[in-house]
Amino acid sequence: MAKKSFYHFLGCIIPHRYPSIESAAKLVFKDLGVGLLDMEGASCCPAPGVFGSFDRVTWATIAARNLTIAEAGGHPITTGCNGCFASLWDANHEMKHDDELRDAVNENLAEIDREFKGSIEVWHYVDALYSQIGLEKIREHITRPLKGVRMALHPGCHWMRPKQIKKKDDSERPHIFRDICETSGAEYVPYKDELICCGAGGAVRTADVKLALEFTKQKFDSLLEAGGADIIVTPCPFCELQLDMGQVEIQKHFEAEYHFDVLHVMELLALSFGHEPEEFGLATHLQYMQRKNQPNWERLGIEAKT
Amino acid sequence: MYFSMNSTTSLLSVLILTSTEEKSAIIIDTPDDSFVQMIKKTGGPNIQNCYQCGTCSGSCPAGARTNYLVRGIIRKALLGLKEQCISSPELWYCTTCYTCTDRCPQDVMPTDVIKAIRNVAVAEGYMLVPHQKTALKVLEAGHAVPLDSENWQNLREKVGLERVPPNASRYPEAIEEIRKIAKKTGFDKLIEEKEEKEE
Ligand code: SF4
Numbered sequence: 288m289a290k291k292s293f294y295h296f297l298g299c300i301i302p303h304r305y306p307s308i309e310s311a312a313k314l315v316f317k318d319l320g321v322g323l324l325d326m327e328g329a330s331c332c333p334a335p336g337v338f339g340s341f342d343r344v345t346w347a348t349i350a351a352r353n354l355t356i357a358e359a360g361g362h363p364i365t366t367g368c369n370g371c372f373a374s375l376w377d378a379n380h381e382m383k384h385d386d387e388l389r390d391a392v393n394e395n396l397a398e399i400d401r402e403f404k405g406s407i408e409v410w411h412y413v414d415a416l417y418s419q420i421g422l423e424k425i426r427e428h429i430t431r432p433l434k435g436v437r438m439a440l441h442p443g444c445h446w447m448r449p450k451q452i453k454k455k456d457d458s459e460r461p462h463i464f465r466d467i468c469e470t471s472g473a474e475y476v477p478y479k480d481e482l483i484c485c486g487a488g489g490a491v492r493t494a495d496v497k498l499a500l501e502f503t504k505q506k507f508d509s510l511l512e513a514g515g516a517d518i519i520v521t522p523c524p525f526c527e528l529q530l531d532m533g534q535v536e537i538q539k540h541f542e543a544e545y546h547f548d549v550l551h552v553m554e555l556l557a558l559s560f561g562h563e564p565e566e567f568g569l570a571t572h573l574q575y576m577q578r579k580n581q582p583n584w585e586r587l588g589i590e591a592k593t
Numbered sequence: 594m595y596f597s598m599n600s601t602t603s604l605l606s607v608l609i610l611t612s613t614e615e616k617s618a619i620i621i622d623t624p625d626d627s628f629v630q631m632i633k634k635t636g637g638p639n640i641q642n643c644y645q646c647g648t649c650s651g652s653c654p655a656g657a658r659t660n661y662l663v664r665g666i667i668r669k670a671l672l673g674l675k676e677q678c679i680s681s682p683e684l685w686y687c688t689t690c691y692t693c694t695d696r697c698p699q700d701v702m703p704t705d706v707i708k709a710i711r712n713v714a715v716a717e718g719y720m721l722v723p724h725q726k727t728a729l730k731v732l733e734a735g736h737a738v739p740l741d742s743e744n745w746q747n748l749r750e751k752v753g754l755e756r757v758p759p760n761a762s763r764y765p766e767a768i769e770e771i772r773k774i775a776k777k778t779g780f781d782k783l784i785e786e787k788e789e790k791e792e
């Protein structure tokens with residue numbers, strides 16, 4: 288059987304601000320025997336809350352251009368960003384169901400000699416791991432179970448919402464992201480505001496960072512009320528930026544100081560697959576660069592070579 | 594009195610928020626349907642399903658901390674109060690978390706309605722400067738968050754990756770294609786116009 292491969296859609300935040308996620312994803316997919324193919328010349332997805340709010344047809348056309356890169360090679364796309372997933376998945380879905388939009392998009396794409404065909408699927412990493420690779424296969428690779436690490440989750444919004452359209456998970460009682468994270472051996476810690484938005488989306492972070500941080504702060508306080516956690520895991524780099532860098536920004540805007548290590552699910556898996564944090568650069572998260580400190584290795588139960 | 598108040602402060606705030614002495618009431622004789630039609634065409638097809646139950650606002654994390662009221666905006670839109678909707682700064686407080694969409698009993702898809710109203714707002718020249726700058730970045734670099742400094746390339750190298758990823762940051766022809774798309778859809782003009790207005 289030919290090796291399963293995905294086109295790897297990087298987006299903006301992963302490759303340009305949190306490259307440790309890109310690096311970790313490459314390690315994890317390689318371990319799982321799944322190919323990641325470069326999507327040469329892929330652009331911004333473009334950001335769904337931003338471009339989708341400005342001009343739907345332009346948003347769909349730029350997203351469709353990205354989709355055509357994968358269509359040409361005939362492999363599905365996978366991405367590790369809730370926002371990129373939202374743009375690519377939604378645009379793909381909407382153009383498959385709305386002929387008027389599809390025609391408008393293709394008229395625009397004709398300008399650059401491209402055509403949206405609707406021949407491929409888009410998967411979030413979470414989705415690819417759960418339904419295309421399977422929990423059993425992931426468990427086979429856990430060589431360093433993160434025993435005793437208390438793990439809070441931030442699933443974020445756009446990979447499972449809107450639920451009626453995406454049909455991925457029950458967004459009110461989701462279990463898929465948790466199931467994947469629990470394979471790492473870390474202990475799941477529930478908190479009341481687990482499912483609220485990080486605050487960054489919908490062009491809000493761009494417009495009013497303080498307002499966006501209020502959402503984040505609410506989540507942190509809710510987590511502390513529940514007894515706190517050693518790490519927060521998310522499937523999205525924009526949420527990761529908001530929760531990670533957000534701690535530095537919250538300190539500036541509010542009189543509050545938090546110290547949470549925030550990991551992308553791929554970083555969590557890379558660690559529990561036995562990779563060392565410096566193999567993918569866990570310590571390069573912007574929080575640590577700004578605060579000139581390091582992940583709390585002791586809480587993570589990992590001895591880092593620094 | 595139809596209701597009792599616990600404190601004078603809250604009574605006062607109710608008065609300020611509702612008093613026609615502060616702000617004259619909007620006269621709604623015959624609702625103007627054209628705005629609703631515009632919204633339906635731009636991605637909010639179910640807006641007319643709304644029966645004003647308030648589930649959306651009750652679920653809304655943006656509404657919990659600001660004066661953003663998604664139910665209110667939908668009602669205003671249904672009454673044809675276009676200018677009220679598109680000029681309100683709160684329109685941009687929605688993080689598009691889709692909680693309201695997942696809970697609305699009438700399948701209104703409020704998030705998409707808000708995005709559609711934002712589309713109309715932008716088409717009529719209401720665009721915040723930071724948003725316009727983000728849009729410009731995509732036309733300039735192919736990415737809303739570009740690889741715009743040596744530091745970011747160093748960061749990539751540090752984690753064991755090639756300095757420039759194989760996306761539009763590496764391929765100028767990709768950026769050229771994005772520009773052509775923006776020119777074709779008129780999106781480049783939307784951003785330019787705003788620039789002139791700001792000056
Ligand atoms: S939840 Fe739906 S029906 Fe209820 S007010 Fe909001 S949009 Fe209208």
Ligand code: SF4
Nearest residue numbers: 653687688690691693
């Ligand atoms: S999508 Fe927007 S309006 Fe709906 S609940 Fe989230 S922030 Fe509120």
